[in-house]
Amino acid sequence: MPTVSSRTNTLVVASLSLRTLLTKLAFGPGIKFVYNPLDYAWEPHRAYLERFGSSPKEVLLVGMNPGPWGMAQTGVPFGEVSIVRDWMRIVGKVNAPAHQHPRVPVTGFDCRRSEVSGRRLWGWARDRFGTVESFFTRFFVVNYCPLMFLDTEGRNLTPDKVPMAYRTKLLKVCDEALRESIRSLSPSLVVGVGGFAEARVRSIVPSSDIRVGGILHPSPASPAANRGWAAQAEAQLISLGIKMD
Numbered sequence: 001m002p003t004v005s006s007r008t009n010t011l012v013v014a015s016l017s018l019r020t021l022l023t024k025l026a027f028g029p030g031i032k033f034v035y036n037p038l039d040y041a042w043e044p045h046r047a048y049l050e051r052f053g054s055s056p057k058e059v060l061l062v063g064m065n066p067g068p069w070g071m072a073q074t075g076v077p078f079g080e081v082s083i084v085r086d087w088m089r090i091v092g093k094v095n096a097p098a099h100q101h102p103r104v105p106v107t108g109f110d111c112r113r114s115e116v117s118g119r120r121l122w123g124w125a126r127d128r129f130g131t132v133e134s135f136f137t138r139f140f141v142v143n144y145c146p147l148m149f150l151d152t153e154g155r156n157l158t159p160d161k162v163p164m165a166y167r168t169k170l171l172k173v174c175d176e177a178l179r180e181s182i183r184s185l186s187p188s189l190v191v192g193v194g195g196f197a198e199a200r201v202r203s204i205v206p207s208s209d210i211r212v213g214g215i216l217h218p219s220p221a222s223p224a225a226n227r228g229w230a231a232q233a234e235a236q237l238i239s240l241g242i243k244m245d
Helices: 004-022 042-052 081-086 116-129 132-138 164-185 195-204 229-239
Strands: 033-035 059-063 139-143 148-150 189-193 211-215
Touching: 004 042, 004 164, 059 116, 059 164, 059 195, 081 116, 116 132, 116 229, 132 139, 139 164, 164 195, 189 195, 195 211, 211 229
Parallel strands: 059 139, 059 189, 189 211
Antiparallel strands: 033 148
C-alpha cells in the first residue's frame, strides 16, 4: 500500500508526465484550439492532488474532459469556480493559454461564468457530505482527458470527436494516466461519469480486480440530467453498492 507522501507524489508525477506527453500529440485540422490546464493552471491542480489525493479511496469518479468554465478555469476536474474556491478552499495562479479562442477566455478564479456540470457534481458532494473531508475520505474525482478542444467557432469538442487517426494516441496516453491514478488511490469501485468515461474505464480495468460502474453525466446537454441529476446519480451509486448513510 502506498504511503501518504508516495501516493500524492505519484499523482503529481503522473500529471506532470501526462502534461508532457500531451504536448507531443496532434489532434487533426478540425481542432483549432487546445487548452491544457495541467500547464497553465498547474498550481491549483497540484493543490487539489496534494490536498485530497493523499489517502486510498473507496470510489474513484472519472469524468471525460474539462468544460470551458470549470476545469479549464481552475485546473480542478468539474471545477466550478465558486465551489473550488469557497468549499475546497483552493486558489492559485492561473495563466492564460498561449492560444485561446476569444469566446472562451481563461480568467481563472476571476471567471464569473458557471460550469453547470461542475455545479451539479460538486454541489451534490457539498450538500450530501457537508465538508470536503467527509467527501474526500471516500471519493476522488479525476478527468480521463485533461484537455479541452475547441473548433474555429469556439465550440467545445469532446475527446470522442477527435479524428480516429489522432484519437488512438490520445487514448493510449490517457489510459495509462488513469491506470496510474487507480494504482495510487486503490479504489474498490471506479465509476465513469457518462458513457464515454465509463467505456474507457471498462476498457482498462480488469473486472476481476476492481468493480466498475457508471453514472449519468451532469451535462445540461443531457435531457435526463436536467431532470434532477443529483437524485439520479446518487441512486445509481447506491445501486453499485455505495452506502450513503
